[in-house]
Amino acid sequence: MPRLRGHVEALANAILTAYFELSYRLMDSATGRALLETASEPGAPPVHGYTDLADLRVLVESLKPNHGSSVLDLGAGLGDVAIWLHQATGVRVIGVERSRRAVTAAHRQAAAAGVGDGVRFVVGDVMRGTPPASAAYALDSLMFARRPTAAIATAAIHLQPHARLFATVIVVGRSSPASLHRSLVNEGLGVVRLEDVSVAMAARSRRRRVIAMQLARARPWTIADRGSLVLVWVEETMLFALVRAGLARRYRVVVEAKRGR
Numbered sequence: 001m002p003r004l005r006g007h008v009e010a011l012a013n014a015i016l017t018a019y020f021e022l023s024y025r026l027m028d029s030a031t032g033r034a035l036l037e038t039a040s041e042p043g044a045p046p047v048h049g050y051t052d053l054a055d056l057r058v059l060v061e062s063l064k065p066n067h068g069s070s071v072l073d074l075g076a077g078l079g080d081v082a083i084w085l086h087q088a089t090g091v092r093v094i095g096v097e098r099s100r101r102a103v104t105a106a107h108r109q110a111a112a113a114g115v116g117d118g119v120r121f122v123v124g125d126v127m128r129g130t131p132p133a134s135a136a137y138a139l140d141s142l143m144f145a146r147r148p149t150a151a152i153a154t155a156a157i158h159l160q161p162h163a164r165l166f167a168t169v170i171v172v173g174r175s176s177p178a179s180l181h182r183s184l185v186n187e188g189l190g191v192v193r194l195e196d197v198s199v200a201m202a203a204r205s206r207r208r209r210v211i212a213m214q215l216a217r218a219r220p221w222t223i224a225d226r227g228s229l230v231l232v233w234v235e236e237t238m239l240f241a242l243v244r245a246g247l248a249r250r251y252r253v254v255v256e257a258k259r260g261r
């Protein structure tokens with residue numbers, strides 16, 4: 001049975017990696033950038049997830065990144081947040097991301113932003129280990145694991161003891177702040193902060209859905225671009241419906257690793 005579970009998990013991982021590679025073909029194109037930039041909040045970096053300025057404020061407040069330290073961006077996507085954080089605080093950021101296409105794009109963006117060695121990106125699976133750092137953040141990336149709270153605990157274990165991890169996660173299925181809190185404590189984590197931010201995510205999802213459809217209709221995109229935009233529309237429609245039905249929620253959490261590596 002554990003062997004079968006291992007095969008199923010490996011298959012699910014392979015599917016997820018393929019999905020993200022495909023998704024970054026769109027997100028790293030002119031169409032994708034137009035979508036992400038139009039859908040993001042003014043002043044906030046364009047993200048693949050749902051990070052807004054309120055998330056970034058809490059991230060900076062909780063991790064207190066400064067010049068002398070390094071922070072990990074777990075599931076860094078196209079690297080916009082890592083670059084933003086370095087420029088805003090001077091902290092060194094190491095982005096770990098399993099999509100090669102996203103890492104290539106992130107390197108290109110970092111070079112264009114002129115951040116030098118203040119920001120770097122590596123291809124890797126954050127569940128298998130990460131470079132050393134005194135704090136980490138994971139923006140809408142750890143929820144792709146079967147049990148998001150276990151993924152948060154695994155990511156935290158790679159940090160130094162008492163280091164903080166800021167994460168935003170979308171939990172699919174019925175959940176509440178109390179149930180999430182319990183699961184995190186059961187994973188051996190200290191919970192410093194936990195908020196339900198589903199309303200903001202639903203508003204963002206609706207906005208992205210509208211923009212995806214407007215873009216698909218407005219410009220003479222290639223068939224592939226148009227198809228990808230329709231796919232984004234379908235994804236956002238489904239997510240919005242799940243949130244409305246109480247079957248998906250987004251949480252912002254700050255945890256402390258009690259144990260470390």
Ligand SMILES: C[S@@+](CC[C@H](N)C(=O)[O-])C[C@H]1O[C@@H](n2cnc3c(N)ncnc32)[C@H](O)[C@@H]1O
Nearest residue numbers: 020047048049075076077097098125126139141
């Ligand atoms: C929804 S995107 C968010 C990207 C970025 N954090 C943002 O907010 O724009 C989720 C990202 O997490 C990455 N990811 C998911 N699981 C991962 C893992 N185990 N190791 C490394 N990257 C992972 C995916 O490849 C994808 O780029």
